[in-house]
Amino acid sequence: xxxxxxxxxxxxxxxxxxxxxxxxxxxxxxxxxxxxxxxxxxxxxxxxxxxxxxxxxxxxxxxxxxxxxxxxxxxxxxxxxxxxxxxxxxxxxxxxxxxxxxxxxxxxxxxxxxxxxxxxxxxxxxxxxxxxxxxxxxxxxxxxxxxxxxxxxxxxxxxxxxxxxxxxxxxxxxxxxxxxxxxxxxxxxxxxxxxxxxxxxxxxxxxxxxxxxxxxxxxxxxxxxxxxxxxxxxxxxx
Amino acid sequence: xxxxxxxxxxxxxxxxxxxxxxxxxxxxxxxxxxxxxxxxxxxxxxxxxxxxxxxxxxxxxxxxxxxxxxxxxxxxxxxxxxxxxxxxxxxxxxxxxxxxxxxxxxxxxxxxxxxxxxxxxxxxxxxxxxxxxxxxxxxxxxxxxxxxxxxxxxxxxxxxxxxxxxxxxxxxxxxxxxxxxxxxxxxxxxxxxxxxxxxxxxxxxxxxxxxxxxxxxxxxxxxxxxxxxxxxxxxxxxxxxxxxxxxxxxxxxxxxxxxxxxxxxxxxxxxxxxxxxxxxxxxxxxxxxxxxxxxxxxxxxxxxxxxxxxxxxxxxxxxxxxxxxxxxxxxxxxxxxxxxxxxxxxxxxxxxxxxxxxxxxxxxxxxxxxxxxxxxxxxxxxxxxxxxxxxxxxxxxxxxxxxxxxxxxxxxxxxxxxxxxxxxxxxxxxxxxxxxxxxxxxxxxxxxxxxxxxxxxxxxxxxx
Numbered sequence: 001x002x003x004x005x006x007x008x009x010x011x012x013x014x015x016x017x018x019x020x021x022x023x024x025x026x027x028x029x030x031x032x033x034x035x036x037x038x039x040x041x042x043x044x045x046x047x048x049x050x051x052x053x054x055x056x057x058x059x060x061x062x063x064x065x066x067x068x069x070x071x072x073x074x075x076x077x078x079x080x081x082x083x084x085x086x087x088x089x090x091x092x093x094x095x096x097x098x099x100x101x102x103x104x105x106x107x108x109x110x111x112x113x114x115x116x117x118x119x120x121x122x123x124x125x126x127x128x129x130x131x132x133x134x135x136x137x138x139x140x141x142x143x144x145x146x147x148x149x150x151x152x153x154x155x156x157x158x159x160x161x162x163x164x165x166x167x168x169x170x171x172x173x174x175x176x177x178x179x180x181x182x183x184x185x186x187x188x189x190x191x192x193x194x195x196x197x198x199x200x201x202x203x204x205x206x207x208x209x210x211x212x213x214x215x216x217x218x219x220x221x222x223x224x225x226x227x228x229x230x231x232x233x234x235x236x237x238x
Numbered sequence: 239x240x241x242x243x244x245x246x247x248x249x250x251x252x253x254x255x256x257x258x259x260x261x262x263x264x265x266x267x268x269x270x271x272x273x274x275x276x277x278x279x280x281x282x283x284x285x286x287x288x289x290x291x292x293x294x295x296x297x298x299x300x301x302x303x304x305x306x307x308x309x310x311x312x313x314x315x316x317x318x319x320x321x322x323x324x325x326x327x328x329x330x331x332x333x334x335x336x337x338x339x340x341x342x343x344x345x346x347x348x349x350x351x352x353x354x355x356x357x358x359x360x361x362x363x364x365x366x367x368x369x370x371x372x373x374x375x376x377x378x379x380x381x382x383x384x385x386x387x388x389x390x391x392x393x394x395x396x397x398x399x400x401x402x403x404x405x406x407x408x409x410x411x412x413x414x415x416x417x418x419x420x421x422x423x424x425x426x427x428x429x430x431x432x433x434x435x436x437x438x439x440x441x442x443x444x445x446x447x448x449x450x451x452x453x454x455x456x457x458x459x460x461x462x463x464x465x466x467x468x469x470x471x472x473x474x475x476x477x478x479x480x481x482x483x484x485x486x487x488x489x490x491x492x493x494x495x496x497x498x499x500x501x502x503x504x505x506x507x508x509x510x511x512x513x514x515x516x517x518x519x520x521x522x523x524x525x526x527x528x529x530x531x532x533x534x535x536x537x538x539x540x541x542x543x544x545x546x547x548x549x550x551x552x553x554x555x556x557x558x559x560x561x562x563x564x565x566x567x568x569x570x571x572x573x574x575x576x577x578x579x580x581x582x583x584x585x586x587x588x589x590x591x592x593x594x595x596x597x598x599x600x601x602x603x604x605x606x607x608x609x610x611x612x613x614x615x616x617x618x619x620x621x622x623x624x625x626x627x628x629x630x631x632x633x634x635x636x637x638x639x640x641x642x643x644x645x646x647x648x649x650x651x652x653x654x655x656x657x658x659x660x661x662x663x664x665x666x667x668x669x670x671x672x673x674x675x676x677x678x679x680x681x682x683x684x685x686x687x688x689x690x691x692x693x694x695x696x697x698x699x700x701x702x
Binding site for chain 2 (some may be wrong): 095096097100114116166192194195196197198199200201202205206209
């Protein structure tokens with residue numbers, strides 16, 4: 001049920017973690033290391049800015065409330081200087097307008113505290129541009145499953161699969177992040193554009209419907225449940 | 239000293255200052271009118287006196303022409319004997335006085351024909367008191383100098399007669415004005431003082447205090463009324479805050495205690511990795527529940543405080559109804575429920591995310607509480623329609639419903655009816671819906687569906 005941290009990423013990332021709570025930062029650094037990534041730490045906004053300007057990072061994780069320079073100002077400063085490194089903002093403020101502020105300042109994702117590490121990891125990996133198909137690609141392929149974004153058609157092993165519009169978007173999002181864990185809240189946010197907690201596992205039912213269309217009758221399942229984290233589309237068990 | 243302090247306070251009030259300014263303008267105006275009247279009266283008398291003198295000189299000259307100097311002297315002599323008469327003086331070319339009823343005229347006065355003011359003394363009065371007269375001098379043929387004049391003290395008396403009462407009147411008005419000002423200002427001050435005193439007790443902590451209304455519907459009543467409305471709102475918010483802290487104390491401490499007990503128990507008794515893992519998993523699950531409750535509480539508090547108003551925009555409620563229904567349809571289907579949606583196009587001004595969450599809470603509740611027995615099927619109907627200026631969003635189920643007596647109570651925070659104590663959820667779902675409705679200027683109500691429950695969310699709609 002709960003975190004099985006062995007999510008083993010084949011694409012190690014370099015992360016910058018700007019967080020003033022040392023314990024939390026150390027915990028995250030360790031957890032990222034276990035997942036195969038390297039995280040540099042910065043304890044305040046100014047240090048974070050200096051490191052961000054210096055180094056090449058795949059994703060930055062920025063706490064919203066920081067000494068010296070707060071997270072939002074750090075992000076907008078970076079964006080003002082033309083840096084496009086994806087930024088995930090962490091915050092104790094989790095309301096709708098707080099999220100909007102964070103994204104408006106230039107953040108790419110927003111995660112309210114407290115969060116599950118698996119959620120953070122999945123989101124950071126989704127933000128990373130490594131190994132993910134380019135947004136411009138019109139056809140996503142995983143094993144014998146093909147999704148054509150232009151003609152809105154899905155085939156598996158050459159056989160057409162008919163999907164409802166929402167199922168199509170669900171599969172599209174999962175396939176864009178093929179090989180990465182996609183959490184339930186990520187699906188709710190990106191497929192339905194809602195950011196609240198639906199209390200019940202509504203997403204699970206949608207995924208299992210989708211799964212019955214995609215995987216039923218095929219020997220190799222493509223949509224996998226990652227225990228305690230979410231879902232993943234990938235070709236086969238490694 | 240206290241009197242002075244009171245007076246100083248009185249003088250500082252706006253009402254008093256206004257009154258003082260008004261009085262000043264009035265006084266300046268009144269004094270100008272009086273001064274003008276006085277001046278004008280004086281001019282009038284002057285002209286009249288001059289005319290009189292002119293006529294008299296002409297008459298006397300005629301007498302001289304008719305009867306010579308003897309007749310003139312005779313006439314003057316007769317005229318001087320009349321009481322309250324003019325003053326006369328007749329002199330020859332050498333300046334020797336032939337007839338007069340005055341003394342001590344300035345030297346050389348008789349040599350200059352024409353009119354002027356002069357001083358003179360009356361022979362019947364001893365002493366040096368001199369009087370003022372307006373005189374006309376004429377030189378008659380033969381070198382005689384004739385002076386005729388009028389005492390003008392009379393004129394001054396008359397002027398005083400006109401102006402003195404007016405001055406008194408102005409003085410009286412100013413005096414009464416100041417007194418009235420003090421009176422009015424003190425009345426005003428008294429009400430303001432009462433309001434200030436009440437606000438101070440309210441600020442000191444007695445939030446139930448309200449400002450007294452005089453019942454006259456004047457501006458003070460209006461002010462007191464809106465201040466009272468504000469106090470009402472503050473009291474509600476404070477009460478809400480108190481409820482939240484009470485509830486936090488109860489409904490967060492209970493799971494926290496459970497959490498702690500489990501951890502302790504695991505430390506005491508757990509044996510082997512599987513049991514440790516199980517205990518830790520329980521701990522995380524329990525803390526997730528806590529976080530959810532906490533988030534819901536915060537969200538309710540925020541919605542009730544109206545903080546989200548800034549992020550409101552025009553929201554397509556029909557799209558929300560369809561999206562949320564679509565989101566829950568597979569889950570409902572799995573639980574033996576047919577989720578149907580019928581949404582007319584209605585736009586409201588609001589926060590999309592909160593409205594969607596409110597509806598999803600209602601649908602979630604319906605699924606949780608109205609699910610049928612294995613093998614049966616029931617219906618949940620989500621409907622949106624426009625009723626005049628309102629958007630009416632309904633979620634109707636065919637479950638056991640809620641007893642009518644409990645319809646109002648279910649929206650209170652943390653209320654979960656006894657029968658449902660065992661099901662999952664923070665118990666805040668409906669409170670959140672009510673808070674969202676309130677934030678949007680709408681309402682949440684429950685009614686019977688026979689069988690089942692209808693939750694009705696009414697929101698002000700944008701004109702179609």
